[in-house]
Amino acid sequence: MRKVTAGLFHSVDGVVSDPFLWQFDSFDEDLGKGMTGMIERVDTVILGRVSYQEWAGYWPTASVDDDFAGFINPVEKFVASRTLTEPLEWQNSHLIDSPLEDFVAELKKRDGGEIAVCGSMSVTRQLLFAGLLDELTLMTHPVVAGSGRRLFEAGDPVTRLSLKDQYKTTKGNVISTYSLLGE
Template sequence: MRKLTAGLFYSVDGVVEAPNLWQFDSFDDELGAGMGQMIGRVDTAILGRVGYQEWAGYWPSAASGDPFGDFINPLRKYVASRTLSGELGWQNSRLIEGPLEDFVAALKNSDGGEIGVFGSISPVRQLLFAGLLDSLTLMVHPVIAGKGRRLFEDGDPLTRLELQESQQTSKGNMVLTYGLRTG
């Protein structure tokens, strides 16, 4: 069975939206190396509509030689959306038909490498609470963002997690990887 993972930049106050507005001076070489290892295992991406539209507007025209651009552009990308329709313009992208949970459960049972959920808050939440996400990596930056969308919301179900890995980087980032606690 294929592993489903997600990684999000995370402020101390829980903001995950628009990390480009608050992570600037705390991104360091260790964080970059960890991200390189993470994406090195992924051969399929899941994106939500918002993440897809933001990234499709930037990454296809990113300079050649950009490590993330060179990774994400040729990657198979599946997009969860209730509002997009038709063919998607970004190479190797297609819409998910039917419920996200059903699609991802079938994808996990297919051949291939790791499946990564990228830049998409709603799908990460949905797949975590459905019990399909094998690991969630939060890259906690030493900053209080003050505003922006948070990953977790009032009314979310009580969900027990277990710490799978942790690392502190030289600029004070904490890289915390969690999985659902069983038992």
């Protein structure tokens, strides 16, 4: 069975939106190596509508020398949206045509590599609470962002996690990978 993962840049105060506003100079070589490791395992990406629209407006014309552009443009992408319609313009992008949880459960059964939820907070939350997210990696930067969207919200269900791996980068980022407790 394929693994579904999500990785988000994260501030000490829990903000995950718009990391370009608070990452500053903390993106270091160690963090880059971790991102490269993720790219090497992933052959399918799931995006929410907002992330899809933001990324589709940038990555298709980004420099081909950029490692992430070389990964994200050709990779198979599935988009969770109730408002977008086919055909999607960004190469290898397809709308999810069934309930997200059902689609991901079926996708996990197909042959292939790792499935990554990229940049999509609501999709990450939905799959985590549905028990379909196998790993959640938070890349915590040494900064208090002050404002912005947080991954978790008041009223979320109590969900027990198990710390699978953790390390600190040279610039003080803490990379923590969790799974649901018992997995």
